[in-house]
Amino acid sequence: MDPKPHFETLARYNRWANRRLYEVAAQLSDAQFREDRGAFFGSVRGTLNHILVADRVWLERIEGEGPKPSSLDEILHDGFAGLRTAREAEDERILRVLAATPAERFESVLSYRSMAGTPHELPFAQIVTHIFNHQTHHRGQAHTLLSQFGLDAPSIDFVYFLLETK
Template identity: 50%
Template sequence: MSTPAHCRMMARYNRLANQRLYEACAALSDEERKADRHAFFRSIHGTLNHIMVGDRVWMARFEGGSAPLGGLDAILYEDFDELRAARDAEDARIDAYAAAITQPELDADFASVSSAGVRFVDPLNQLVTHMFNHQIHHRGQVHHMLSDAGLDPPSLDMHRILNPTPAA
C-alpha cells in the first residue's frame, strides 16, 4: 500500500532520475537520440516522449481532467531542449501532486477511462504506483539504448540517487 510519504519519495526519485537520464542523453547528437534502436518506441527520443505522454495522461486523470488525445507513441516535442524543459515542468507537477496527496485519497477507489474508452475503477494507490513504475520501466529502456549508443549510462538505482553519499 502506498502512503503519502512513499509518493513523495517516488516523485523525488523520478525527478532526480529524469535529470540524470536527460543529462546523459544531452551528450548525444539529435541524430543519435532519434536513431532507430529497434525499441518499442523506436528511439531514445521516442521513448522519452512516450514517458511524457504517459505522465500527462495519468496526471490529467488524477487532477480530474481528461487525458490528452493522441497516441502513446506521439512525439510531443521534436526539439530535445523543449522536451527537457517540459520534463522538468512535468516533474514539478508530479512533485506538487505527491506533496498534496492524502492517505484517504490513496485508500479510495478511483474511476478512470482508458484511451480505448473503457471505464475502470482501481485503488488510487495502485494507479499512482503504476505511474511511477511506468517511468522506471521506460527509463530502463533508455538506459539500455544509451549503452548501445556507446555511452556509459548513469546509475539510476533509487537508493544511490536518494542517498548518494557512502557511509563512513
C-alpha cells in the same frame, strides 16, 4: 502506515533519475536522438516522449484537467531541448499533485477511462505506483539505448538515490 510520504519520496527519486538520464542523453547528436534502434518506441526521442505522454495521461485522470495526449506514441516534443524542459516541468507537477493530495485519497478508488474509452476502477495508491513503475521500465529502455551509443549511462537505481540524498 501513511503511504503519502512513500509516494513523495518516489516522486523525488523520479525527478532525480530523470535528470541524470537527461544529462547523458544531452550528449547525443540530433541524429542519434532520433535514430530508430528497434526499441519499443524506436528511438531515445520516442521512448522519452512516451514517458512524458503516459505521465500526462495519468495526471489528467487524477486531476481531471491538464494536457491529454491522443496516443501513447505521440511525439509531444520533436527536439531534445523542448522535451527536457517539459520533462522537468512534469516532474515538478507530479511533486505538486502528490503534495496537494490528502492522505485519505491513497485509500480511495480512481475511476477513469482507458485511451480506448473503456471504463476502469483501480485503487488510487496502485495507480500512483503504476506511474512510477512505468517510468522506471521505460527509463531502463532509454538507459540501454544510451549505452548502445557508447555513452556512460548513469546509475539510476533507487538505492543510489537514497544514499545520495540521505
